[in-house]
Amino acid sequence: MSTPRTKAARAGINRDKAFAAVVPPIYLSTTYGFAGFGEPPAYDYSRAHNPSRDITADTIAQLEGGTGAVMTASGMAAVTVPLLTLMPAGGTLLAPVDAYGGSWRVFDALARKGFFTLELVDFSDTDAALAAIERIRPDVVWLETPSNPLLRICDVTVLAEAAHAAKAKVVADNTFNSPAVMRPLELGVDVVMQSATKYLAGHSDVVSGVIVARKPSLLDDLAWWANCIGATGGAFDSYLVLRGVRTLYARSALAQRNAQAIAEALEANPLVNRVIYPGLASHPQHELAAKQQDGFGAIVTIELDGEQAVRAFVAGLECFTLAESLGGVESLISHPATMTHAAMPPEAQAAAGITPGMLRLSVGIEDADDLIADLEAGLGRVATI
Ligand SMILES: Cc1ncc(COP(=O)(O)O)c(C=O)c1O
Known part of the structure; x- marks a missing residue:
């Protein structure tokens, strides 16, 4: 044991x-x-x-x-x-x-x-x-x-x-x-x-x-x-x-694999301004994360072009529920500026780097292809704005 x-x-x-x-x-x-x-x-x-x-x-x-x-x-x-x-x-x-x-x-x-x-x-x-x-x-x-x-x-x-x-x-x-x-x-x-x-x-x-x-x-x-x-x-x-x-270790392995696949897919999409995920080589502390962690976690943060884009993106999502919290088997998406970090005044949000176009994904254990298709459909809605 x-x-x-x-x-x-x-x-x-x-x-x-x-x-x-x-x-x-x-x-x-x-x-x-x-x-x-x-x-x-x-x-x-x-x-x-x-x-x-x-x-x-x-x-x-x-x-x-x-x-x-x-x-x-x-x-x-x-x-x-x-x-x-x-x-x-x-x-x-x-x-x-x-x-x-x-x-x-x-x-x-x-x-x-x-x-x-x-x-x-x-x-x-x-x-x-x-x-x-x-x-x-x-x-x-x-x-x-x-x-x-x-x-x-x-x-x-x-x-x-x-x-x-x-x-x-x-x-x-x-x-x-x-x-x-x-x-x-x-x-x-x-x-x-x-x-x-x-x-x-x-x-x-x-x-x-x-x-x-x-x-x-x-x-x-x-x-x-x-x-x-x-x-x-x-x-x-x-x-x-x-x-x-x-089931922590089994869930964590699956969710992290999904998160890596999502981060890579979104990073390749020009409609996403920025993808923040420690498992991407573009993350500023990618090497530090690799050194002190056993994996890169299952949270992915993305930045779209402002709040209007965010509204269009989240409106029809099927595999990501717009909700606070994270870490469950189901995928969630949240808008930090108006949800998790709403208690922070705008100046404090700005100092912390939180922008109106930012979304945080808690990636769950669903099928990665379904999750990516759902997010790409959301980006399709953003493209029509
Ligand atoms: C990093 C972090 N610490 C602490 C908490 C507080 O936990 P709880 O909601 O269980 O009180 C949260 C909740 O989202 C969190 O994300």
């Missing part, structure tokens, strides 16, 4: 001591009986600990190469708990200029309340990021690679080393890759978090998050805060995430 794919496929199997159920049962009970006075059970109250949650957390921790994990109620809870855990009062957070809109919103809102100072940098510009770390000396460095929706890749090893030299803790958001594509803990970060809603669960039917720690002491602190504020995930949600994790 040594390879991650085998671990994922067999996650939780053979754990049921009562009836040898192949699939582990879901422990919905909120509370557990004491064997006697002063004899507490292994699990006492489900906000703090839950067997279903622990199986899922342990499995993901193994896949990420961490010491352990905390399942949270959402990806945003998995963003907030490490902040609460690691950020001293009045400290400084150095975050990506193009962070996920929801992450940016929580960083910005907490900074506005005066809890800490927020500084933003483009981490894909390694020299600028190293200079920012040196100058700002942040308490926490927040990495998101690839970034959303520009798919900028940052050099995790170099940045984590510099951050540690400046005595900062490093958190990486691995939502867009999942451990099937990249394991930031192996590249030196302290904490990796993910929206498990995406690739880990993989079927767009559960909102969940996970935080994985490299060191046991940090894991204890993260678990303490998650329990303290009640951010821990539900048992049923954890079960669904575990079910998704079993």
